[in-house]
Amino acid sequence: MRLERFRFRAMGSPCELQLYGDSRKALQTLAKRCTREVARLELKYSRYREDSLASAINRSAGDAKGVQVDDETAALLDFAETAYRESDGRFDPTSGVLRRVWDFRSNVLPDPEQLAETRALVGWSKLAWERPRLVLPIPGMQLDFGGFVKEYAADRVAALCREASLAAGLVDLGGDLAVVGPHPDGSPWQVGIRNPHRPNEAIARIALSSGGIATSGDYERCMVVDGIRYSHLLDPRTGESFRGGPASVSVTAPLCLVAGAATTIAMLHAESESARFLADLGLPHLVIRQNGTLTGDARLASRFGREDDEIGVPAVLCQAIGQVARVGHRLESHHVDVE
Amino acid sequence: MRGDREGEIERERAAPAEGIVLPSRALTALTTSALALPGLVTAVRADTPIEQASASYAFSAYLEDDLDSSRFSGTGSRERYEVLTHQLEFDLPVSQRMDVGVDFLYEKMSGASPWYVEASGTERVQVMSGATIDDTRYDLSADLDYYMEDAKDTVSGGFSKEQDYLSVNGGFGTERSFADKNTTVSGSLAFSYDWIEPNNPELSLARPRAGERWAIDAFAGLSQLLTRASAIQLTTNFKYSDGYLSDPYKAIRGIGPSDGIISDRRPDQKYQGNLMLRYRHHFEMTDRISGSLHVDYRFYADDWAVTSHTFELGWHQSFGPVTIIPGARYYSQSKAEFYETLLPAGAAEADPGDRSSDFRLSPYGAISWKVKAELALEDLLDYQPAGRLEGIGFTGGLDLFLGLSYERYISDGGFGLVSVSDEDEAPALVDFQIFAVTLTGRF
Numbered sequence: 218m219r220l221e222r223f224r225f226r227a228m229g230s231p232c233e234l235q236l237y238g239d240s241r242k243a244l245q246t247l248a249k250r251c252t253r254e255v256a257r258l259e260l261k262y263s264r265y266r267e268d269s270l271a272s273a274i275n276r277s278a279g280d281a282k283g284v285q286v287d288d289e290t291a292a293l294l295d296f297a298e299t300a301y302r303e304s305d306g307r308f309d310p311t312s313g314v315l316r317r318v319w320d321f322r323s324n325v326l327p328d329p330e331q332l333a334e335t336r337a338l339v340g341w342s343k344l345a346w347e348r349p350r351l352v353l354p355i356p357g358m359q360l361d362f363g364g365f366v367k368e369y370a371a372d373r374v375a376a377l378c379r380e381a382s383l384a385a386g387l388v389d390l391g392g393d394l395a396v397v398g399p400h401p402d403g404s405p406w407q408v409g410i411r412n413p414h415r416p417n418e419a420i421a422r423i424a425l426s427s428g429g430i431a432t433s434g435d436y437e438r439c440m441v442v443d444g445i446r447y448s449h450l451l452d453p454r455t456g457e458s459f460r461g462g463p464a465s466v467s468v469t470a471p472l473c474l475v476a477g478a479a480t481t482i483a484m485l486h487a488e489s490e491s492a493r494f495l496a497d498l499g500l501p502h503l504v505i506r507q508n509g510t511l512t513g514d515a516r517l518a519s520r521f522g523r524e525d526d527e528i529g530v531p532a533v534l535c536q537a538i539g540q541v542a543r544v545g546h547r548l549e550s551h552h553v554d555v556e
Numbered sequence: 557m558r559g560d561r562e563g564e565i566e567r568e569r570a571a572p573a574e575g576i577v578l579p580s581r582a583l584t585a586l587t588t589s590a591l592a593l594p595g596l597v598t599a600v601r602a603d604t605p606i607e608q609a610s611a612s613y614a615f616s617a618y619l620e621d622d623l624d625s626s627r628f629s630g631t632g633s634r635e636r637y638e639v640l641t642h643q644l645e646f647d648l649p650v651s652q653r654m655d656v657g658v659d660f661l662y663e664k665m666s667g668a669s670p671w672y673v674e675a676s677g678t679e680r681v682q683v684m685s686g687a688t689i690d691d692t693r694y695d696l697s698a699d700l701d702y703y704m705e706d707a708k709d710t711v712s713g714g715f716s717k718e719q720d721y722l723s724v725n726g727g728f729g730t731e732r733s734f735a736d737k738n739t740t741v742s743g744s745l746a747f748s749y750d751w752i753e754p755n756n757p758e759l760s761l762a763r764p765r766a767g768e769r770w771a772i773d774a775f776a777g778l779s780q781l782l783t784r785a786s787a788i789q790l791t792t793n794f795k796y797s798d799g800y801l802s803d804p805y806k807a808i809r810g811i812g813p814s815d816g817i818i819s820d821r822r823p824d825q826k827y828q829g830n831l832m833l834r835y836r837h838h839f840e841m842t843d844r845i846s847g848s849l850h851v852d853y854r855f856y857a858d859d860w861a862v863t864s865h866t867f868e869l870g871w872h873q874s875f876g877p878v879t880i881i882p883g884a885r886y887y888s889q890s891k892a893e894f895y896e897t898l899l900p901a902g903a904a905e906a907d908p909g910d911r912s913s914d915f916r917l918s919p920y921g922a923i924s925w926k927v928k929a930e931l932a933l934e935d936l937l938d939y940q941p942a943g944r945l946e947g948i949g950f951t952g953g954l955d956l957f958l959g960l961s962y963e964r965y966i967s968d969g970g971f972g973l974v975s976v977s978d979e980d981e982a983p984a985l986v987d988f989q990i991f992a993v994t995l996t997g998r999f
Contacts, residue, residue: 242934242955246608292593299589303582369593474590475583499580 218385218401223248227255228263228367230391236378237385237401247381251374255390258370261290262362264313271362279356283345291348293362293369300365300478301341307485308478309453312339313361319458321449324440336456368431368477371395375429375473392432395473399426413464413505421503421511429473433480434465434505450484463488465505468495476500612957612996614643620667620988623682627983632684633668636986640664653703659714661695670984672807672817673897673913680897682983685805693718697725706733710744720804723750729775738781746773754804767800789834797826808913812901820912822894828858844876850883862917864889865973881928881961888973892917897979915982921971928961959994 221244223234234251238244264271270290277284286294300308318327318335327335338358345352353360367390374388375395386397387406399405405426409419413434423430435448447458466483470476479500483491488504492512495502503513620636628634641663649655668684675681697714713726727746733739749770777791806820832854839847850870857863870883894910895917933956965988969981 288594292589295592296586296589299585303585372590372593470583471587472590474593475586478586479583497580497582499583 233389235387262366275359278353278358283352304482306454307482312453314359315451321440368393368473371473395429428471430469431477431480432467433484461487463491463504464507467503469501608998610647610998612645614994616641616992629674629681629683632686637667656700658698663693665691680983720755740779742777744775769799771797785838787836791832794829810904811898816904818904830856848872861893877932879930884925888921891919915984918982919976922967924965926963931958955998957996961992963990
């Protein structure tokens, strides 16, 4: 039994497959099938590609006839609708259009008038979804699969591996992870959680032997205007940058898709309520507060620091969240001695 | 420090992360809708088409030994058949569910063939065809596999052309797997139609100007994995042929010195069936060294009264990229009911009904042994295939497989399971050898 790693770029992120098998050739062939599957989903759901289904849906905005979608897309839309309903509007794939007015590179707040116009295009409740027909009634309305298709792709790839009788492996699509199965000795994968304030460091480690894990953080991009930090997380309910939420949320769930939706929703809760929301939801989770302390499921995370420690100790050097997972159960050999 | 960390990891392994948390209604709703996504829950494994495009070239030389001078009548040529075969084969995956295979074969045949038998004292000697037969055969066939969950369907078709012969064929096959692929049943139905227009009909003794025949062939098989390392397969097939089944280039003569020579004539119908049992056992020796034992038995019977038994034994020994396959086969058959080396005196003049002196319908046994060496050179190249190529199975690597084989076959009336009388032993029983080279590229 050998472990083979396959790195590739897809969906704008570095991705990696770690697959255990007997034959390198067979693993290579499987890895190629996996990357083709990710590419297929990227081509289908990317809003940046004119020939994608997502673009076709968005072009239909304002057309009362709408578009008829295939089974896979219909199931994704059903999922989005459920997540919208269960999150009281925090999970909303129609909110992508807000990025047209929120430019985080400009350090300029959106023009209130433009923002108001754009907000009128946001809201899942404004569209008509009745399988298999989707109608975006307002011209300019947009649907963005970007918030969940990467998670779905991770689940798909893991399923593909299991279909091919693979028992041990981990799929990492830019930090959205799905487990094919634990290491051959039965031990779980060790997944590092990125320190939101020092994105190149891991703050905690999560052991995962099945299902998926997703992480959302506000560390990716923000801007400071008049001394106020505006996170890139936009609240679909208001159209505004969301304030008061946690710095990062990681959730494990039977499917990466579910974990991803849960992190998105949890990020749009006040910091003090985020962990409770996830606990009520019933999913193992780890919430990192803006002050750097951790809350969440004690069973889930193994901390490098002590409880409520100030974050900032370079416990493990890794470039990104996925890299700890990459190190996998050989993590012990990867330690940097910490004073 | 290091020690502490390792201890921590050990503890984590002992107590995995997943706690028992009752799912909320919201989570149930989310999970239920996520699980409705096609392709996320996979209880059954789909059969998969071939993953990579491949092309292969094979050359083989089939060389019959010259007819032994003690069995030769002196008429015709002792130099028997030589067949040189070139074969090109392409396999391409055309979609996630389909692959196609195309096979082209070119064959050059030359040499003399047994014509009829004469008596020389108490001995039987063979009269060979005078003119050297020179013929070419072209054969083109294609098949298309369609894969479903735990199943595969195949349609195939082809045609074959020689100077005196044209054949078309087609078939449909299906395969279904059960019990986690431990059991596979398969079945197929094939049809063929041949049109025969013998060369030089004017030369002959009632050699027909043209003939046709058709055949239908049904096959059923059952494969069962017995253990992780052994498997057994039972197959049977049944074939019905109708039409011109005689050999226009063979004849038979009477035993008397003044008896005539009349053409080969066989029944217009033939029912044949066989039953085959195959057993495979794999032995894993080390990481790179493994062997597998192949044991096969086949029973054949037809309504011309030919029955035969074939036993075959093979050993596949692999040392990393090299595989050596020695094997041996034993074959024994009984004669067809209308087979005779010579007709009784005077019978040729009266109509003797069906008759043939063809050595292939005679009682005999045969022994053959074979050795094959295969070399697999994997990952010779790493390239980025153009998008269109990738769509047809070019995955960006190159594997080469080289195969070399030699087979020796000898047959004799005395090798059979049942003793054969001198009158029945065909003097034309053949010995031959086959040299073959195969080169396959997988892209």
